[in-house]
Amino acid sequence: MKAQPRASHFIDGAYVEDADGAAIDILYPATGETIARVHAATPAIMERALESARAAQADWAARRPVERGRILSRAAQILRERNRELSELETLDTGKPLQETLVADAASGAEALEYFAGLAPAITGETIPLGGDFAYTIREPLGVCVGIGAWNYPTQIACWKAAPALATGNAMVFKPSELTPLCTLRLAECLVEAGLPAGLFNVVQGAGAVGGALVSDPRVAKVSLTGSVPTGQKVYASAAEGIRGVTMELGGKSPLVIFDDADLEDAVGGALLGNFYSAGQVCTNGTRVFVQRGVLERFLDRAAARTEAMVMGDPMDEATHIGPVISAEQMEIVLGYIESGRAEGARLVTGGGRAEGFGAGFYVRPTIFADVADEMTIAREEIFGPVMSVLAFDDEDEVVARANALPYGLAAGVFTRDLARAHRMVARLQAGTCWINSYNLTPLEMPFGGAKLSGVGRENGHAAIEHYTQIKAVHVGMGPVDAPY
DSSP, rough: OOOOSSOEEEEEEEOOOTTTTTTEEEETTTTTEEEEEOOOHHHHHHHHHHHHHHHHHHHHSSSSHHHHHHHHHHHHHHHHHHHHHHHHHHHHOOOOOOOHHHTTTTTHHHHHHHHHHHHHGGGGOOOETTTTTEEEEEEEOEEEEEOOOOOOSSSHHHHHHHHHHHTTTOOEEOOOOOSEEEEEEHHHHHHHHTTTTTTTTEOOOHHHHHHHHHHOOTTTEEEEEEOHHHHHHHHHHHHHTTTTEEEEEOOOOEEEEEEETTTTHHHHHHHHHHHHHHHGOOOTTOOOEEGGGGGGHHHHHHHHHHHHHOBBBOOTTTOOOOOOSSHHHHHHHHHHHHHHHTTTTOOEEOOOSBBBBSSSOBBBBEEESSOOTTTTTHHHSSSOOOOEEEEEOOOOHHHHHHHSSSESSSSSEOOOOOOHHHHHHHHHHHOSEEEEEEOSSTTTTOOOOOTTEEEEBBBBBTTTHSSSEEEEEEOOOOOOOOOOO
């Protein structure tokens, strides 16, 4: 099973190779098999990527927004036409089940391109009457933007960053995760095929050193990162030296609160989606599931039964619900947290270890812990794997205080039939994205991002435009200059 790209990088409209860069082997998580090899970007590769982006951006910014939108719309159509092909590659790259990638990756990326294509012509300024004089504002692109992606949703993340950047007249140099470098190259192909001028979306490979070099380059006006909190802190500090704009969507330990009047099956479904989708490798996951005592045991019974009915297997089989985690290293991290839960006194309800029968694949059994206390490691640290921690609570004030006690604030969810309480709860929860009687839905129309250590800025929706443009204010004098000297 091979997925070798034509070359490691995509620069100025074409594939580019430089074998002097460190080799990066790409493993298929379901088998541990090496399916591709790319090379990290050398300084020469990064120079070509940044310089071609800088050279192409001014002409792109001068085009009519409707023309930019037309190209992005064509790219969205190409992604849709090739959805299965791209989804299969995404499954090879990430190990996520094809059942998921068919609907959540290239398809989601196409929606982002389409949404911002339509929004581009509607980005306008305002006029400000000042008596005889007046002022007006213009929203201008920033210039060259850098996007740094994570390994859980490579295509989606690339599109969430590239679509608003390109729609508003910027260029982007994108560095995918070194664990999942394949799909973004195909996205670059599709954009060029749709008519995007060369140089406006360049892809370079590599790990943290490559990202650090891009973030600190003086030609870069803005950085958008999806990643961990420690990585975000480093990127934020580096970008601050050049006073660059930053959007960061980082990790979390999100609370999902289930009241005893909630529809039990909906609440269980939300908790399963918020813990086990993509083998638990979703940054917004509601991994602290607070359940009111009146429904606690019924919740655990149904959650265990539905979890044990999930199909774990070959990600290329559309019947598979649960695939592997991304790497052997991540598997060991997740297994370590499971052992920590046991050692600290949590009650194992189901799961609890590596799944047998998958050879060298990186499979972890979906795991539910009950009797979890706030001070336990599994309740405080982001696991990024299929591990659900269930915590009991008694009343609203108590659960709000406990939910807000951690330094993260990416997401939160509430299940209850009492909508007044639901709105009251989300008003008090310290999170950038909240759900009521649903979980982990991220339509393009809705802004997405975190609070506290979970990030800064917003992706998607109209809010994203603010992070890829700057306002120029123009004062127009209509009379003589009144100078006192």
